[in-house]
Amino acid sequence: SxxxxxxxxxxxxxxxxxxxxxxxxxxxxxxxxxxxxxxxxxxxxxxxxxxxxxxxxxxxxxxxxxxxxYILNAGLMSMEPQTGYVRAYVGGIDYRFFKYDHVTQAKRQVGSTFKPFLYTLAMQEGEYSPCYKVPNISYSVPLPNGKFWTPHNADSRRIGEEVTLKWALANSNNWISAWLISRFSPQAVIQMAHKMGVTSYIPPVPAIALGTPDLSLYEMVGAMNTFPDKGVYIKPIFITKIEDKNGNILYQVAPKKTEAMSEITAYKMIKLLEGVVESGTGIRLRYRYGFNNPVAGKTGTTQNQSDGWFMGIVPRLTTGVWVGAEDRSVHFRTIKLGQGANMALPIWAIYMRKVYKDPSLGIRVSDDFAKPLKNIDIEFDCAKYDKKHKALNTDTPQGDHF
Known part of the structure; x- marks a missing residue:
């Protein structure tokens, strides 16, 4: 009231x-x-x-x-997949009035930008493909206290139908996330997030599947950068070296790299996240901002519309944007206004337009994500996948039918 x-x-x-x-x-x-x-x-x-x-x-x-x-704040960080170099870092809108850094200091609820950690597990195991189908119905996950966790969905599209994992991630479907976390476990998802560079504490509860943890933009950009870097996590690098006035090197960075997943898993995730922009919650990048080049992305909206996120990946740059009030209790009254696609995605779009316009940066619209060296036969176009399996007279695609 x-x-x-x-x-x-x-x-x-x-x-x-x-x-x-x-x-x-x-x-x-x-x-x-x-x-x-x-x-x-x-x-x-x-x-x-x-x-x-x-x-x-x-x-x-x-x-x-x-x-x-009434003033919304924002943070933005960009890093280069191949080197780990941080190319852009905006901690806030004006340091003179807002002294809190929203890239490394602030930790806010990440919403659905957390879902790729869960989907990475599914793609890694080999049991599931992007076109694997799951009934789009409500799922309940048992809790240790004997109760059940039953999440709600933001929309009512395709209820009762079988939907692909690609469609579910593109449309940020909560029911399919609940189904996935019941197949794995919160601990397995946390382990995957840690492999991808997340260092913050994540509570081992099923609700993390929807993005309840508080993480920094720095952690999220570093983690998402694992996908275009072919499964290798590289710790973001701010300073490459320090020299004295005579040119003697006092400090030189040694990149810290660890393999978080296989190159094939990383490529599957890129293709899944491209679906977000092609037909999901990030589609306005196509019709409003005219991005027709390869873009993998994920929107994030928190429970009470206080935080909006967009993680956008192009072949040579991974960028994350967070938008919200300094005080997390200040929020939008409606999800239409308070969603990541409305709050954070436009900043990414305007920023990337400027990046593409500057040829000295070497980031081109014509760039595409490199396919794995190992020849893989995985169908990412699920309409084609369905036709192929109907022609073979098989049942609903299950398991590793690639």
Whole structure:
């Protein structure tokens, strides 16, 4: 109800006031809480952030807090698959007013951008192919306490039909994620995430299949970069070397690489994630932004629409974008506005347009993902896959029918 929303807003505002630098200084000076509150309602001259530049104004400290709550922040990081070099790093929108780094410091709920870890397990085992079909129905996963975890889906498309794993990931289907985590285990997914460079604690519960963990953008970009780097995790490199004034090398980085998965598994994941952009939650990259080149991606939206993510991979650049308020309790009221495809994906699109326009960067629209050296016969076009199996008079594709 509106009354409950108003109470929630008042609570958020009070917490924000108490966390502010002004409040802490006044409290340290021995001023009583009531006097501080009154001071926060008195107009004072101040400089505030705006998208068009700094504004000199007069407002109450409380109004300035309210004003800043309406401003969304963002983080962006790009790295090169082949070298691990970090090519772009934007920790926030303006360091003078927002001093928190949203690339390495901040850890936020990742939403569906976590699902590729789960799907990597499925593709790795050899039991499942991208065109493997699963009934699109609600699944319940038993918990140790005897209860069941039963997630909901964001939409009602194709309920009761058999859907491919490619379609399920492209459309960020929660039921199929629940089905997959019941086939493996939370521990196996966590192990895969760690192999791909994630170092944060991930609770071993089935709900991680939908992206409940809090991770940094730095971790997510490093992990997703494993796919275009043919299954090899490379720790992101910020500094390659340090020299003194005479050119003597004081420090030189030694890239840290570990094999997280096979080259074939990594390629399968690239093809699955291309489906997100071809026909899934990232399709607006095609029709709104005109990206018709190979792009693998994954959108992410959190439970209460407070965090929007987009992980976008092109053959020579892996980029992640996070968008949200500084305060995670501030969120959009509807999923239409608060989804990753609406919050984070447009930033990726505008950024990549500029990257492609600069020939000195060597990142071209004509680039394509390299196929594995080992000749593999896996069908990623599931309509073709179906025709082939119907012609052979087989049942629904199961297992490793590649």
């Amino acid at each position: 509106e009354q409950e929303i108003q109470k929630q807003i008042e609570k958020i505002m009070d917490q924000a006031m108490r966390r502010s630098e002004r409040y802490r200084k006044m409290k340290k000076a021995g001023i009583s809480p009531d006097s501080i509150k009154r001071a926060f309602e008195k107009p004072v001259p101040m400089k505030v952030f705006s998208w068009k530049g700094i504004i000199d104004t007069v407002m109450t400290p409380m109004d300035s807090i309210r004003y800043y709550k």
